[in-house]
Structure formats: C-alpha cells, structure tokens
Amino acid sequence: QVQLVESGGGVVQPGGSLRLSCIASGSIFSLATMGWYRQAPGKQRELVASITGGGYTNYADSVKGRFTISRDNAENTVYLRMNGLKPEDTAVYYCNNVYSPSHWGQGTQVTVSS
Numbered sequence: 001q002v003q004l005v006e007s008g009g010g011v012v013q014p015g016g017s018l019r020l021s022c023i024a025s026g027s028i029f030s031l032a033t034m035g036w037y038r039q040a041p042g043k044q045r046e047l048v049a050s051i052t053g054g055g056y057t058n059y060a061d062s063v064k065g066r067f068t069i070s071r072d073n074a075e076n077t078v079y080l081r082m083n084g085l086k087p088e089d090t091a092v093y094y095c096n097n098v099y100s101p102s103h104w105g106q107g108t109q110v111t112v113s114s
Contacts, residue, residue, distance in 0.1 A: 002025055002097065002103075003103075003105070004024050004025075004095055005023045005106075006020060006022045006093060006094060006107050006108040007021050007108055008021050008108055009108030009110045010111070012110075012111070013112070013113070014085060014086055014087060014113075014114055015084060016112070017081070017082060017083045017085065018082050018085065018110060019080070019081045019082070020079065020080040020082070020095075020108055021078075021079055022077065022105075023075070023077050024078070025076065029073060030073035032098075032099075033050055033051065033052045033097065033098045034050065034051055034069075034078045034096070034097060035047050035049065035050040035097075035098040036067075036078070036093060036094070036095050037093070037094045037095070037096065038089075038093045038094070039092050039094070040088075040090060040091040045094070047098070048067065049067055049068075050069065051069045051078065055071070057069050066082065066084040066085075067080060068081040068083075069081075082110070085110075085112045086112060087112045088112075089110060089112050090110060090111050090112050091109075092107040092109050093107055094107040094108075
C-alpha cells in the first residue's frame with residue numbers, strides 16, 4: 001500500500017509563495033503520473049497540477065502561470081511551487097497517483113490571508 005505524506009503548508013499573505021512536498025512510498029513511483037489536489041471548505045476536491053513519469057506537466061486554468069509541479073524520482077518526491085498566492089487558493093492540499101489513486105494522506109493546509 002502506497003503511503004503519501006504531504007508537508008510545506010502554512011499561512012501566507014496574498015502574493016506570497018510556498019513550496020509543498022509529497023513523499024510517496026512504492027517502487028513504481030517513477031512510472032506514476034502524480035497530481036496535486038486541493039479541497040477548500042464546502043467544495044469538492046480538485047486536481048490542480050499533474051506530472052507524468054517523464055516530466056510532462058498539466059495545470060488547472062486557475063493556477064496556470066503561478067504554480068509549478070516537479071518531481072525527484074530518486075527521492076520519491078513530488079513538489080508544488082506556488083507563487084502569487086490568492087485567498088481563493090486557501091485549501092488542504094493533497095498528492096496522489098492520478099490514474100491509480102491510493103488512500104489519501106492527511107494533506108497540508110494552505111491559508112492565504114492578509
């Protein structure tokens with residue numbers, strides 16, 4: 001069973017930046033398309049960024065140009081660099097395998113507020 005551990009969240013002012021990290025167990029990590037998701041209060045979980053094993057990336061329109069997803073296969077880690085944060089980015093952020101999702105981790109809270 002793959003385990004996912006997210007970290008790096010916090011409280012930032014609008015316009016600020018954060019970098020989230022997700023460590024995933026499992027020997028096939030390098031082959032997996034990994035995604036960062038977020039869930040705001042009262043809303044459904046949404047996929048905001050994904051990256052294939054080969055490094056091809058895709059972003060939701062709401063974060064395009066502000067967020068950057070990357071991965072380090074040697075460390076079984078996927079990152080999400082978030083710049084230009086807005087209050088509407090406030091949510092719990094999770095990572096998971098996009099096409100073969102595992103149990104969700106605890107996520108990491110991101111709060112954007114002045």
